Amino acid sequence: MGDNEVHNCHACHMLTSRKCSVCGVCVFCSMDCEQRAAKVSYARIACAEHMKGTRVPENLGASAIHYVMLPRTPIDASNLQSSKIGANQLSQRMWEILFHGAKHYMHLLLAASPSILFEKTVFGMSVVLMGAYDNLGAGFQRLNYPVGAPDQAAALVLANASKLAHAQLEDAFHKRALFVVGTTVLDPSPIIHFDAIYAVLDYGKWTIKGIKPVWAQTLTYTNNRHYKMHFRPNGHVPMAPLHTLSLVEKALTQAQTAPLPAAVAPAPTAAPAPPLEEAAEEVPSLSSESSSSETPQTAWGRESMLAQALAAAKASKEAPPWTQQLLEALRQDS
Numbered sequence: 278m279g280d281n282e283v284h285n286c287h288a289c290h291m292l293t294s295r296k297c298s299v300c301g302v303c304v305f306c307s308m309d310c311e312q313r314a315a316k317v318s319y320a321r322i323a324c325a326e327h328m329k330g331t332r333v334p335e336n337l338g339a340s341a342i343h344y345v346m347l348p349r350t351p352i353d354a355s356n357l358q359s360s361k362i363g364a365n366q367l368s369q370r371m372w373e374i375l376f377h378g379a380k381h382y383m384h385l386l387l388a389a390s391p392s393i394l395f396e397k398t399v400f401g402m403s404v405v406l407m408g409a410y411d412n413l414g415a416g417f418q419r420l421n422y423p424v425g426a427p428d429q430a431a432a433l434v435l436a437n438a439s440k441l442a443h444a445q446l447e448d449a450f451h452k453r454a455l456f457v458v459g460t461t462v463l464d465p466s467p468i469i470h471f472d473a474i475y476a477v478l479d480y481g482k483w484t485i486k487g488i489k490p491v492w493a494q495t496l497t498y499t500n501n502r503h504y505k506m507h508f509r510p511n512g513h514v515p516m517a518p519l520h521t522l523s524l525v526e527k528a529l530t531q532a533q534t535a536p537l538p539a540a541v542a543p544a545p546t547a548a549p550a551p552p553l554e555e556a557a558e559e560v561p562s563l564s565s566e567s568s569s570s571e572t573p574q575t576a577w578g579r580e581s582m583l584a585q586a587l588a589a590a591k592a593s594k595e596a597p598p599w600t601q602q603l604l605e606a607l608r609q610d611s
Contacts, residue, residue, distance in 0.1 A: 287345055288314040290389070300324035302343055318346040318405065319414050322444050344441055346416040347385050350378060354411040371406065371476060374413070375455040376489075379404045379473055382415040383457055383492060395421045396502045398590045400469070401434025401460035403442040408449060416441050417457075428524055431460045435474070435525065437534035439483060442476075452478035457491060458520055467496035467504055468512060470519040476529065481527040488522060491517035 283292050287303055288310035297303035297311060303320060305311040324346040352374060357367060382404055390400075400418035418437055434456045440557040442454035442465035459471040470493050475486035495512040496504035 280550075282528075285311050285389075287296070287320070292428070296536055300327040303345075303372055304326040314346065319349065319416075319445070322346065322414075323416055323441070326441055326444055340381050342418065342437055344416045344418055345389060346414075347382055347389070349407065349415040352378075352406075352411060352413060354409060355408045357406075364472045365565050371410075371453065372455075372486075375404055375406065375453070375475075376473060378413040378415070379455045379457050380491065382417075383471060384414075384510060385415075386417050386457075387494065387506065387510065390419055390506070390508075392505055392508055393498075393499065393503055394419075394461070396461055396463060396504060397422050397427070397430070397465075397591035398461050398469075399427070399430045399434050399549045400471070401431075401438040402457040403438040403445060404457065405445045405453070406449065406451070406453045407445065410451075411450075414445055421475070427460050427462075427518075430522055430523055432531070434458060435528040436532065437522075439476070439529050439532040443478065446478060459494075459521060461496070462519065467498065468493040469580060470515060471494065472518045473522045474520075474525055478588060482533055485522065485525055485529065488520065488525060490518050496560070508564060 281294055283294050284304045285291070286293050286295075286306040288305055289305050292307035293304060296302070297305055297320075298308065299311075299321065300323070300423060303311075303314070303323060305314065311320070315411055323346045326344060327342060329341075331471075333570045356370060357374075362370070379402070382402060386400065386402060398420065400417060401420070402412060402415060402442050404415045406412075407414040417432050422433075432500050435456060438456045438458070439454070442456070446452045446454065454476055456474040456476060457471055457472065459469045461469050462468050471491040473489045473491045475489070491514070492510065493512045493515045494510065496506055496507060499505050503572060
């Protein structure tokens with residue numbers, strides 16, 4: 278986005294050219310909206326991620342990356358008390374909450390996105406249980422890619438979603454996320470195919486637990502390679518996932534985070550992912566997984582993370598531009 282371009286405020290959705298006072302990437306029409314989003318949508322998590330990259334002329338867009346954070350959704354945390362239920366039942370219940378939360382947030386994604394989109398468009402979203410598990414949190418990225426293949430663009434937004442999830446899970450004990458990736462498909466009829474990826478963060482590395490189709494949003498052709506996407510769900514549930522396990526593994530590997538401090542012992546190896554063919558109606562059941570297989574929470578809070586991101590941004594002299602990321606993805610995929 279250019280400095281003078283007009284877009285919808287992330288908080289109240291009014292048209293504005295004003296940018297966030299912290300990161301200069303988020304769009305807020307006023308300081309009130311900015312402060313409200315920080316409380317309601319965990320917007321400062323996105324700000325910290327935005328400031329890790331710097332804008333260079335080769336970027337396609339005004340920033341290295343742009344996440345849109347969505348309002349938190351309160352849940353009844355009493356249903357997730359391990360003292361009342363077994364580890365297996367707790368694990369399954371958490372996946373169910375994340376999946377239903379992802380469907381809810383996908384509806385918000387549709388409503389919060391401009392209805393006209395280019396035929397080469399992808400979406401990536403991260404959905405997690407925040408902090409004490411009394412709120413669901415989510416953020417997404419919408420990306421146009423003028424060059425490259427759909428798989429490469431999907432891998433890029435999925436890698437970015439995993440980086441956002443890592444920041445969202447800073448204070449969480451059970452570090453798991455549900456990623457939603459949507460790719461435009463034109464044949465046999467134009468749709469955006471959304472898949473859900475179940476993943477657990479163990480010792481800084483993502484373990485994929487399953488891939489499940491979520492929704493196929495119908496598109497209507499307008500002109501000049503552009504389509505209209507309704508702001509409400511309008512489509513069907515696909516029979517099988519579009520995004521392959523190999524694509525997801527490559528994307529999450531590219532986004533691997535730095536190892537945890539040596540004082541934190543590696544977690545036990547997680548249970549293998551369930552067959553992808555089973556991802557039809559049920560949420561993956563991880564019966565062999567226990568809460569001990571997830572990384573203990575760190576002592577860093579979001580304010581500390583923000584301060585460190587600011588310092589890193591000031592000290593950084595260069596950052597990989599969007600086009601460089603895509604070129605690397607192209608080379609690795611060739």
